[in-house]
Amino acid sequence: GEGGMGRYLALVLCVAAGLVGGGSAWIDPALCGSMYQDPRCREDCGSCGGPCCVLEWDVALPALDFVNKVKDMAAASQGGRGSAGGFGEIEVDGLSTLCANSAMFEPLATGVSNCYLIKAEYFPAGARMYKEMDEVGFSVYPIDANNCRVRAYSHTLLVTAHCDAGRNYANLESVLRRLGLLRYRQTTLFGCPQRNIP
Numbered sequence: 001g002e003g004g005m006g007r008y009l010a011l012v013l014c015v016a017a018g019l020v021g022g023g024s025a026w027i028d029p030a031l032c033g034s035m036y037q038d039p040r041c042r043e044d045c046g047s048c049g050g051p052c053c054v055l056e057w058d059v060a061l062p063a064l065d066f067v068n069k070v071k072d073m074a075a076a077s078q079g080g081r082g083s084a085g086g087f088g089e090i091e092v093d094g095l096s097t098l099c100a101n102s103a104m105f106e107p108l109a110t111g112v113s114n115c116y117l118i119k120a121e122y123f124p125a126g127a128r129m130y131k132e133m134d135e136v137g138f139s140v141y142p143i144d145a146n147n148c149r150v151r152a153y154s155h156t157l158l159v160t161a162h163c164d165a166g167r168n169y170a171n172l173e174s175v176l177r178r179l180g181l182l183r184y185r186q187t188t189l190f191g192c193p194q195r196n197i198p
Contacts, residue, residue: 032195039166044191051156051164053192055172060183063140063148067116069179088121099139116140122171134171
């Protein structure tokens with residue numbers, strides 16, 4: 001309705017004008033939890049010593065297809081710096097990599113499973129200097145022929161950073177969006193807590 005649109009425009013104008021209080025611009029809490037939420041609804045402040053976000057995705061895609069999509073996206077990023085953001089250096093370890101089941105499935109799970117391991121530099125949108133770079137990683141476990149489980153993390157490398165204004169969550173969300181994945185289930189495992197809707 002007109003009231004909702006007016007409130008949204010007021011939020012945009014406040015942010016654009018740089019009106020700050022308590023160190024961050026005002027956020028309309030009604031937008032938190034929606035698909036259009038401000039990234040700051042998922043702000044992290046030092047969960048991993050520095051800001052970080054760890055998510056788990058169940059994806060309706062074969063594991064190798066997910067890995068190849070990430071590799072293709074990284075190749076298209078051309079260094080990552082600039083308005084769109086993207087990957088810098090990337091390393092991919094093949095399915096012979098052994099990952100602990102306790103890390104992927106549940107804390108009491110024993111043994112190991114084969115997984116693909118992706119480690120990469122990631123430049124958020126607008127980043128132009130290496131000091132603005134974050135670290136991202138993906139452990140990709142085949143579940144069956146058509147599905148995989150991915151543990152994804154993003155970690156701020158700047159040692160003086162304490163809060164990330166939701167950037168690490170936004171990094172991971174950006175990867176999914178740019179991969180074009182429409183069917184997945186997401187669980188937050190660590191960091192980047194969702195702000196409650198009043």
